[in-house]
Amino acid sequence: MSTSKPNMSDLGQSLYAMAEQLIALENRLKELEKGKTEVAFGTMLEKGGVHGPFKTDVTLAYNKVLTNIGGAYDSSTGVFTAPVAGVYYFTFFYHAGLEHASKLMLFKNSEMIVMTSDQKSRSDPVDTGGNAVVLQLQQADKVYVRMPINNHVWAADHTTFSGFLLS
Secondary structure, eight states: OOOOOOOOHHHHHHHHHHHHHHHHHHHHHHHHHHOOOOOOEEHHHHHEEEEEESSOOEEEEOOOEEETTTOOEEEETTEOOSSSSSEEEEEEEEEEEETEEEEEEEEETEEEEEEEEEOOOOSSSSSEEEEEEEEEEEEEEEEEEEEEEEEEEEHHHHHHEEEEEOO
């Protein structure tokens, strides 16, 4: 019975080839992880009781930040700035009373995209509204909610703005 010794040169080449494959897989995994950005925010307009009416249009600065993964929402300005290009989902809701009309508009950069509103009414003591939209954004695009002149909402846990990156 003859026993042959393994060829050390062949083993070395096999190990070298496997190491190269492993390095290539690790590099590919790092590339995929770089493209994986997590972005999500959830806010509410908490301070101030009745918010409005104002003598000019205002961007609502939702001052209670519940979640701000990725840090793209600025509570001092009320503006979300897309950290990466992608498809995003946004939603906003309000609660208000009958003293004044209620209207909120969601903007992408300076373009109004969707809105929600209710007219002043003596027979309807409470107003609520909301809307949602999916938007294709480029990096640095800005999304925010504005309230037009002579409108109001209640600054409470019913008036919210949130969004997240879908893909």
